[in-house]
Amino acid sequence: MAGLGGGPAAFGRCTHAVVRALPESLCRQALRSAAGPEVDFARAEREHQLYVGVLRGKLGLQVLELPADESLPDCVFVEDAAVVCEETALLTRPGAPSRRKEVEAMKRALESLNLNIVEMVDENATLDGGDVLFTGREFFVGLSRRTNQRGAEILADTFKDYAVSTVPVHDALHLKSFCSMAGPNLIAIGSSEAAQKALKTMQQMSDHRYDKLTVPDDAAANCIYLNIPSKGHVLLHRAPEEYPESAKVFEKLKDHMLIPIANTELEKVDGALTCCSVLINKSSEL
């Protein structure tokens, strides 16, 4: 047992994933920041199945797939319901009231994995997992329309080992709408002004210097990095058909096993790659 997640070297290790099926209500009722074309449900499902297939089949993760709940149109975006770091899971209090019940199913799933569960009970606190960027060394929490200071404080209380810095997020739904980790020390960041400003703040707040990977498209900066024992660095990123210029940037990562994943439909309702799973690293049972 290495403790503290085994340090930055073990960043991205992952054994389990929690995902959730899409409800049909998503097409019409899911929250969206901008009106636009309707979600093609069949296609959305296909894309999601591919996504889950990569996690389960290609990467060998144990995937817990929760059933859809038609009363929770956004329930596919499981990331917002929980923040898991090492053996501890913080069940959030999502910023959108319509999404609060999503946490219940997540709680059961995480309990089944024997994680230490912390619930956010404070009624003044809100936190969406999409605002939480864990770098392996510290947390950055976006203060957005969905996440407030109190929510960030509770996160800091839950994960006492790590520094938790707050980053104001403007012009985007979540902090991770324009950034994510693309490697143990590598922050993928979009090119928009909001993204660059947030990056500056993060750099200022951190004792550590991260490498950055700037991609032209904010949405493409949301990718999933995994460190899979038999495969090494693995990066799930948006497909070249969607974001050709950003894909070219990812293709320069020579050490990574790159897996392009299309996410055209869920993107219409602000969904990004990280939104659709909660990744968990269970060290072998003691």
Place this chain on the structure above:
Amino acid sequence: MKRSLPWIFTFNVKFYPPDPSQLTEDITRYFLCLQLRQDIASGRLPCSFVTHALLGSYTLQAELGDHDPEEHRSDYISEFQFAPNQTQEMEEKVAELHKTHRGLTPAQADSQFLENAKRLSMYGVDLHHAKDSEGVDIMLGVCANGLLIYKDRLRINRFAWPKILKISYKRSNFYIKVRPAELEQFESTIGFKLPNHRAAKRLWKVCVEHHTFFRLVSPEQPPKAKFLTLGSKFRYSGRTQAQTRQASNLIDRPAPYFERTSSKRVSRSLDGAPMGISDQSLLRDFPATARQAAGDKILDLDAAGQAKLKEGGREEDGSPVKTPQLELTQDGKSNSLRVDGENIYVRHSNLMLEDLDKTQDDLLKHQASISELKRNFMESTPEPRPNEWEKRRITPLSLQTQGSSHETLDIVEEKKQAEVGIEETLVVDETNKGKMQVATGAGETCKVEEHLSKKDSSSLPSDSSSSSSSSESEDEEVGEYQPHHRATEEVIREEQEEEEDMKRKEHEEKIQHVEATPEGSKLNVPVEHTQVKAEDLVQENAVTIATEEKNLSEEIKQDLGEEKEEEQLRLNGDVSHVDIDVAPQIICCSEPPVVKTEMITISDATQRTEISTKEVPIVQTETKTITYESPQLDSSAGGNAGVLLSAQTITSESISTTTTTHITKMVKGGVSETRIEKRIVITGDADIDHDEALAQAIKEAKEQHPDIKYFRGKNDTVIMIMKNCNHSKSSLLYRMHRA
């Protein structure tokens, strides 16, 4: 404090090493563990449940050894405290994890403990309560990298040391002046309100100390005492991290024996040593060597009380105790007690000096002056990157040959200054361009404009004793400190602000009152500092910026006149020239206190060896042993205790070799002995014939001293007895190592 009360001294770590694995010795790590266990159990260092359990399990492994199902029944853990709120669940987890550490030695368990503890976000962060400009409660955290601002556990801002231009306090306000952010033109000053002026001053001092320790190569000179000034003259006077590392690299001693004592009541031995050894006797073993050897730990002594090294903050009876934290170095007076600035301070007493009541002070002064000399040595030692600093040096030192680990150590000069009480030497440093800031007291900040002239004033570190920095009282209302970034920017990784700095120098700064709003925070107070152009103050008040190589070049320049001929003789940079004048204050723990001085000149080993030892009168002393470190390989030394008069370590380095010279002077059984031990480590690819170099060294030594006796010891050690008359004896030890 009443005399009748027992004084309690506690162990406190002042600077938490960012990477404990770099500490040389297990004993140092053990001390750090003790401190951290206390920090964690008291809640000062917060950690998660899982981490509490993990760290606790390493503590058990270190203290109890492998889990033994027979001996370690269910409740064996409750006697330990791992966390402020220790639960049954946590204890079970600790026990569970303890079982998985089977086979780890105590030292390994400590290392694992530290590897995990160092990653905690609050590791090494010294927190201070404060309010921001809007009266909101915040915490200011001082750490190795800078100043952190927290609000309810959340980090809301951070100022890395390179961003901070000035730290000051005035009454209960604490100010930092920060570099302009990108695209901004002006510096901004941010103010914080502390509970009272003492708190403000304490924070300021902690900042000064941390900045100096972690960022500078050598401590800054305290500002010169000025007539009618009020500002604090406090400066950190111990050794910096860079110096500590350098010094600890020179240690060549067997790992000191020590025993881990249980933080529980029952004392037990893990190493199979006999039980029942009291703390006192245990402690007596190591401090002597530790201090003298300038290890990566130095034990601060105070013999006045009956203190003991506290283990994990527990009293002997095993109950958790809030140990009074006597911050000796924090408060002026006791600064003179500090023997050396180190990674770790251990403050306790009765280590070995029980009988010395009267001479205590002298002893400490003596130690201080030794360490001062040592420090001066260290400061003139180049970083082990000859090419780098060679490249940057501007002063014409063409006399030096390649490699050029050039060291000219002129202690005699330093001494003289000390004796006549000159605290500060100003040397014009032409290589230094840039800015100076001048502090005059009275709470006003006089800022000297940056000018593009290449002249600057620098001060050479030459304060007469390590206590000179503490001429201050608690009543000072103001204090200022400009964190010059003297540290070599390459060694300690700098933030990106360097270019900004250059840019900034191109336009004159204006007097401003700026309200700053760094991103993500509302902490800023517009501060009104009176800032005047005061160029005429420069000469008198200049505080220095001096990068490491500047320091060097100053010293070199100083000595250049005298040393010219010497330099021509130097070959291949493998040079160390030492003039040591061991003046009376080196030997002060004895009666009669005066010993005549003795001159040793050592010049380059490969060129010339000349050791002249004047006869030293027999000193009848009543002295207790301070330390005696027996060189491992010196068969002639025996290993008896003697009285150490002085010890010096000089290192010089060239591309292919590192020469370490240890000079120790001893009085042993009425015979004064000077031992010079040269250790030459051949590094790099340079094709130096090992045997030939050794033979050459011997040959030269023989030429110089026809009556030399030498013999070749093991491990390519050559021991030469240079002179062996009745009262004095010198030996020169060559050790050649191939790295």
